[in-house]
Amino acid sequence: MPSESWTFNGSYFRMKSLVFSYDLKYSLMKNMKWLNTCRLAITGQNLFTVSEATKYGIDPELNNIFSSYPVERVIGFNLNLGF
Numbered sequence: 001m002p003s004e005s006w007t008f009n010g011s012y013f014r015m016k017s018l019v020f021s022y023d024l025k026y027s028l029m030k031n032m033k034w035l036n037t038c039r040l041a042i043t044g045q046n047l048f049t050v051s052e053a054t055k056y057g058i059d060p061e062l063n064n065i066f067s068s069y070p071v072e073r074v075i076g077f078n079l080n081l082g083f
Helices: none
Strands: 012-023 037-051 074-082
Touching: none
Parallel strands: none
Antiparallel strands: 012 037, 037 074
16 A cells, blocks of 8 residues: 655645836826836736645645746836836
């Protein structure tokens, strides 16, 4: 009989991508005629994962648990200006 000591629920929830953007041109800088675009954005990738597998250090999306790199969390800040 196979061992069931490493079996766990494989369901998971992952926030893969999130973008929050705000256009400053129409709210704060509407009187500046020389500025066409002014947008501020915050982006995030792989922000969090809810899974029983993460407490063992296992990524639930991968089939091979022994040769995988950890999931990288990336947060970026963007400023888009147009003249």
